[in-house]
Amino acid sequence: MRRSRRERRRERATLRALTSSALALLGVAGKASADTAIDHVETSYSFSTYSEDKLESSKTIPNGERNRFKVSTQQVSLAAPITDWFDMSMQVTHETMSGASPWYNTQDAAGTPIQIMSGATITDTRNDLNLHANYYTENGRLGFSGGYSTENDYDAINVGTDGELHFNEKNTTLSGGLGLSFDQLTPTGSDLYTLRPSQESKQSYSGFVGLGQVINRRSMIQSSFTYNWSKGYLSDPYKEVFGIGNRFFGDDRGGARHQFAFLVRYNRHVEETESTFHLSYQYYIDTWGVSSHTAELDWYQNFGDAIQIAPHVRYYSQTAANFYLPYLRLNQAPLPEMSSDYRLSAYGALSFGVKGEYAFHTPWFRDIEWRANLSVERYLSSGDLSLTSVSVPAPGLVNFTVLSAGLTVVF
Amino acid sequence: MNGVTRVLRALAIASLLSQSGCATIGETWNSMWSDVKLPDFPAFDEYTESPKSYVEIALEHDFLVRVKPWERSVLARHDMAWDPDGLEAARRNHTFFSKEATMPGGSAGGGGCGCN
Numbered sequence: 062m063r064r065s066r067r068e069r070r071r072e073r074a075t076l077r078a079l080t081s082s083a084l085a086l087l088g089v090a091g092k093a094s095a096d097t098a099i100d101h102v103e104t105s106y107s108f109s110t111y112s113e114d115k116l117e118s119s120k121t122i123p124n125g126e127r128n129r130f131k132v133s134t135q136q137v138s139l140a141a142p143i144t145d146w147f148d149m150s151m152q153v154t155h156e157t158m159s160g161a162s163p164w165y166n167t168q169d170a171a172g173t174p175i176q177i178m179s180g181a182t183i184t185d186t187r188n189d190l191n192l193h194a195n196y197y198t199e200n201g202r203l204g205f206s207g208g209y210s211t212e213n214d215y216d217a218i219n220v221g222t223d224g225e226l227h228f229n230e231k232n233t234t235l236s237g238g239l240g241l242s243f244d245q246l247t248p249t250g251s252d253l254y255t256l257r258p259s260q261e262s263k264q265s266y267s268g269f270v271g272l273g274q275v276i277n278r279r280s281m282i283q284s285s286f287t288y289n290w291s292k293g294y295l296s297d298p299y300k301e302v303f304g305i306g307n308r309f310f311g312d313d314r315g316g317a318r319h320q321f322a323f324l325v326r327y328n329r330h331v332e333e334t335e336s337t338f339h340l341s342y343q344y345y346i347d348t349w350g351v352s353s354h355t356a357e358l359d360w361y362q363n364f365g366d367a368i369q370i371a372p373h374v375r376y377y378s379q380t381a382a383n384f385y386l387p388y389l390r391l392n393q394a395p396l397p398e399m400s401s402d403y404r405l406s407a408y409g410a411l412s413f414g415v416k417g418e419y420a421f422h423t424p425w426f427r428d429i430e431w432r433a434n435l436s437v438e439r440y441l442s443s444g445d446l447s448l449t450s451v452s453v454p455a456p457g458l459v460n461f462t463v464l465s466a467g468l469t470v471v472f
Numbered sequence: 473m474n475g476v477t478r479v480l481r482a483l484a485i486a487s488l489l490s491q492s493g494c495a496t497i498g499e500t501w502n503s504m505w506s507d508v509k510l511p512d513f514p515a516f517d518e519y520t521e522s523p524k525s526y527v528e529i530a531l532e533h534d535f536l537v538r539v540k541p542w543e544r545s546v547l548a549r550h551d552m553a554w555d556p557d558g559l560e561a562a563r564r565n566h567t568f569f570s571k572e573a574t575m576p577g578g579s580a581g582g583g584g585c586g587c588n
Binding site for chain 1: 538539540541543544546547549551552554556557558559560562563564567568571572573574575576577578579580585586
């Protein structure tokens with residue numbers, strides 16, 4: 062029986078690792094080869110559509126705009142070895158966005174907050190390019206990255222460096238990285254809406270350290286701590302805070318935010334059933350008063366070398382920012398910092414999905430390995446799903462569906 | 473032959489005889505230590521019938537084992553990568569980042585966007 066390309070590649074990698082450690086024992090190994098650059102060219106394409114559910118009629122004014130956001134995303138990636146110890150990768154994203162988005166809240170006759178949408182006027186395009194170069198040594202990797210993202214009203218440039226250091230016979234890996242992002246905002250319609258700024262800027266500085274450990278032949282664990290400091294204009298120029306009595310104020314979130322995330326990931330493979338489980342948990346806290354828990358389970362079930370079905374489930378719960386409020390009550394004085402953005406309210410979210418992948422190779426055409434995939438994900442958010450009880454959930458909480466199709470080619 | 477060498481030779485002979493277990497000198501040697509109490513080792517009956525060392529138990533349970541390069545075929549699997557699908561991971565992180573107040577951990581940098 063002909064062995065699959067994936068199987069042969071796995072054997073080659075094992076053989077290479079074995080040879081290199083045998084050579085190291087003999088003291089004749091010259092260049093590092095146990096941890097090398099990728100050994101093949103790989104390219105992927107993915108198309109996906111993101112569509113938000115219509116706002117429930119009870120959560121807005123009668124005959125108000127209920128349609129929400131839609132995004133179609135195309136992504137291309139290319140990774141290639143340059144030498145044995147140097148590789149490069151590139152990722153390009155092209156997105157078109159359209160629809161309406163939450164603008165401000167008011168209240169209905171019963172005093173419950175309801176959402177006013179912007180009107181389906183938004184159309185925007187985002188183009189994003191990211192480059193990553195990696196240099197490998199005997200016991201580690203050093204990477205440099207750079208990226209540029211542009212929209213009608215937003216430009217961001219980022220640079221970063223990251224690395225890994227292996228020790229304990231490569232059973233333990235210390236990783237870390239630093240990144241900077243410089244963003245420019247030029248909100249549209251600033252001439253029509255007096256509360257909207259015409260030009261603003263924002264800077265972010267982030268860093269992370271992680272520790273990975275191989276537990277045994279079939280499982281490994283990784284934990285990391287990530288910190289991000291943002292300063293500048295951190296508000297949403299398209300959102301406003303409504304004061305009962307027909308008063309409007311700009312969204313103002315202050316000029317600084319410190320964010321901390323603790324993430325633990327665990328992967329385990331079960332040989333008997335050809336399944337792999339990924340389990341992750343993240344605790345997050347920031348200086349706006351938001352804290353959150355995220356837990357995810359991914360189950361990759363293989364049926365031979367060709368078919369993989371991967372269902373996943375994710376749970377998320379966050380507390381509200383200190384300055385979140387649905388609206389200002391009658392005669393309530395405006396606060397120095399305030400926002401009615403539903404994304405800063407307290408809520409919980411459950412998302413689940415499944416991905417199917419079919420892998421095959423074409424021996425009659427350069428023996429290329431192909432992987433085609435289809436996936437669907439459904440995201441539901443509400444006050445009831447929150448870990449803490451939410452008395453007045455934000456009316457703008459979103460439910461959405463993502464459909465995606467992709468193809469990977471390994472040369 | 474000086475005194476020190478004589479004592480050392482006597483000790484060497486005595487220890488060899490004690491290992492053989494058949495000579496009278498050996499038995500005397502052993503009996504000298506019979507009242508020395510060895511610590512009570514924990515019972516491993518719950519694992520197996522015969523007592524085993526911690527190392528053996530660790531190996532048997534595949535726990536806390538240094539995995540050698542040639543034992544890494546499972547760890548090198550595509551679905552054992554932290555993010556098996558790079559494009560999907562980037563897209564999902566971006567979506568959650570733009571709809572939730574949390575940042576994804578485990579990496580630094582990445583560009584901002586008008587989505588948040």
